[in-house]
Amino acid sequence: MIRKTLCTAVLLCSLASPAAAEITFHIEEPAEGSVRSGISLISGWAISDEGIVSVEAFINGESLGLLPYGSARGDVGAAFPDVPDSSDSGWAMKWAWSLSGEGEHTITVVVTEEGGATASKDVTFEVVRFESNFVSNPDDVLTAGAIVESPEDGRLAIRGAQVEGQVVDIELAWDTGSQQFLIDRILGDGEPAPNKAPTAEAGGNLSTVAGSRVTVTGSGHDSDGHIINHHWSQVDGPTVSLANPDQWSTSFTAPEQAGTVRLRLEVTDNDGMTDSDDVLVDVTAAPNKAPTVWAGSDLNVEIGSSVSITGSANDEDGEVVNWAWTRVAGSSVSLQDASSPTVRFTAPASEGYTRLRLRVTDDDGATDYDEVVVNFYDPTPVNQSPTADAGNDFQVDAGDSVTVTGGGSDPDGSIVNWSWSQVSGTAVSLSGASTQEVSFTAP
Numbered sequence: 146m147i148r149k150t151l152c153t154a155v156l157l158c159s160l161a162s163p164a165a166a167e168i169t170f171h172i173e174e175p176a177e178g179s180v181r182s183g184i185s186l187i188s189g190w191a192i193s194d195e196g197i198v199s200v201e202a203f204i205n206g207e208s209l210g211l212l213p214y215g216s217a218r219g220d221v222g223a224a225f226p227d228v229p230d231s232s233d234s235g236w237a238m239k240w241a242w243s244l245s246g247e248g249e250h251t252i253t254v255v256v257t258e259e260g261g262a263t264a265s266k267d268v269t270f271e272v273v274r275f276e277s278n279f280v281s282n283p284d285d286v287l288t289a290g291a292i293v294e295s296p297e298d299g300r301l302a303i304r305g306a307q308v309e310g311q312v313v314d315i316e317l318a319w320d321t322g323s324q325q326f327l328i329d330r331i332l333g334d335g336e337p338a339p340n341k342a343p344t345a346e347a348g349g350n351l352s353t354v355a356g357s358r359v360t361v362t363g364s365g366h367d368s369d370g371h372i373i374n375h376h377w378s379q380v381d382g383p384t385v386s387l388a389n390p391d392q393w394s395t396s397f398t399a400p401e402q403a404g405t406v407r408l409r410l411e412v413t414d415n416d417g418m419t420d421s422d423d424v425l426v427d428v429t430a431a432p433n434k435a436p437t438v439w440a441g442s443d444l445n446v447e448i449g450s451s452v453s454i455t456g457s458a459n460d461e462d463g464e465v466v467n468w469a470w471t472r473v474a475g476s477s478v479s480l481q482d483a484s485s486p487t488v489r490f491t492a493p494a495s496e497g498y499t500r501l502r503l504r505v506t507d508d509d510g511a512t513d514y515d516e517v518v519v520n521f522y523d524p525t526p527v528n529q530s531p532t533a534d535a536g537n538d539f540q541v542d543a544g545d546s547v548t549v550t551g552g553g554s555d556p557d558g559s560i561v562n563w564s565w566s567q568v569s570g571t572a573v574s575l576s577g578a579s580t581q582e583v584s585f586t587a588p
Contacts, residue, residue, distance in 0.1 A: 168193045168264035169225075170200075170256050174237075175270040181242040182273050187212065188237035189254065190221050192228045196259040200236045203253040204245055212236045212254075242272045285309045340416040343367040345375075347410040347424035353399050355431040360396040361424055365412035374413040381407035383428065403430045435511035436460035440503040443518040446492050452478075454517060455487040460507040467506040475499035476521065492521045531555035541587045548584040 170191030175181050191197050191214070202209040214236040222232030250272060255265045280286055287307040294302040301317040346364045353359050365372045377390040383400035387408075395408070406428060411421040438458040446452050458465045470480055470488040476497040478490040488501065498521060504514040534552035541547050553560045565575055565583040573585040 168197075168256050168258050168262065170254070170264065170266070172252070172254050172266055172268050175252060175268055177268050178270065180271045180273055183243070184239055184241045186237050187240050187252065188235070190218050190234045191236065191256045192221065192225055192231045192234045193256075193258040194228060195262070196229060197234070197256060198259055199257045201255045201257075202238070203255070205250055206253070209238070209240070212238045243274060245272050247272050247274045280308060338369070340414070340418055341367070341369045342418040343370075343372055343412050343414040343420050345410050345412040345420045345422040347408065347422040350425040350427070352427045352429070354429055355399050355401045355403060357399045357431075358396060359399055359426055360394055361408060361426070362394040363410040363422070363424070364393060365410070365420070367412075367414040370415040372412050373415050376411050378409050378411070379406065380409045380423065381405070382426075399426070399428045401431075403428055431462065433507070433509040433511050434460070434462045436463075436465050436505050436507045436513050438503055438505045438513045438515045440501065440515040440517040443520070445520045445522060447524050448492050448496060448521045449494050450492045451489070452492055452519060453487060453489050454501065454519070456503040456505075456515070456517075457486065458505040458513070460511075463508040465505045466508050469504045469506075471502050471504070473500050473502045473516065475518075492519070495521070496523055497521050526557065529555070529557045531558070531560055543587050545587045546584065547587055548582060550582045552581075 168191065170189060172189040174186045174188045187202055187209070191200055197214060200212045200214045202212055215230075215233050216235035216237060217233055218235040219232055221234050225231040248271065249269060251267050251269050253265055253267050255263055257263045285308065288303065291303055291305040291307075294304065303315045303317075306313055306315060343365055344367070348361055348363055351359065351361070361377070363375070363377070365375055375391070375393065377387055377395040379385060379387065383402045383404045383406060385397040385400055385406055388396045397406075400406070406426040407423055408426065409421050409423050411419055413419045436458050437460075438456060440456045441454050444452070444454070454470075456468070456470075458468075468484055468486055470483040472478060472480065476493045476495075476499045478493065478499050480501075481489040488503075498518055500516055500518050502514055502516045504512055506512045532554050534554075536549055536551060549565075551563065551565070553563075563579060563581050565578040567573060567575065571588045573588060576584045
């Protein structure tokens, strides 16, 4: 009787953690003593603190090559949480068992860790085959009298069937598995791969105001080489002057004219291929700045004189287009050339003052003003009274000859006339009454 089993599964339940630098692994398929037929997986898992570098399988000493290693194994990761990469420790490869021929065989799996140490395990299994690879005539398969069993483990057994005149028991089992692939070499046609163009990145678009300093920074990369040259240039918009155009960052002063400046970054790789990218800088007009004006310093002028006052003004972002002088306080005057920087008038005939205002307007309509005060004075001085001094009182005897000398001063001039007179007492006859010194005889 021949018993045929297509697949056998092994469940990992609980294992103790391996010692440091120890390889721990398990061959899940094929299981020890199992019967193989057709195509199924050679699979298992392997772990080590040093890391696994290769898994190789041999059947009867003949290498099947390296098995793809590193598939997800959450069950192993849960059992060995302290071992690096234990959750990605699976290996599997599909194999056609008929290549090994019918009969008993031994599969050997050799695991190598990072440090060079190896570990191996053997599993013995049996390969069985029908007489024919395919049974094409349904009459060659007789199930009359055969017993069909379906145990709770999910297997299906047909016992006592006849296949091409041979009585056999057939057991079928199912499991799931995934095929992995290990790339150990890539063959080409001998021709070098075509160069891939680099990629330029000029950065995001910007907005600024006229007169501002703008800095733009770009970048570039090449997937199969490196960038050997990069250059900024202007391709559209109001003209600007670029600083350091051969650097990744360039800067310029935004033009006074509103508009959009388009800059282009071009990069070149080591094989001569280029790429470019543009960035837009939107320039808006700067807010208008009001002009500044100065009406001049305050003045003192003579009454009746001709007066001329010249003001000045400046507009840093344009020009002054209008001048206007007006009187805002004080004596009335008649202004001439009131719409020019220099205003003229005649000072009034009496003392006083006048306050003038100069207002200017720039080419964007902004204004500013300043005021100046002009004082009017009479140049003729006002005479101050002199001071007379007749001297100190004194006594004399009757009949004495008396002389009195007076004094006087003038703060803004000189004494030009003297005049003595008797205002009370016994009458006397004054001599020299029109001089500084007067004399008389005491009665």
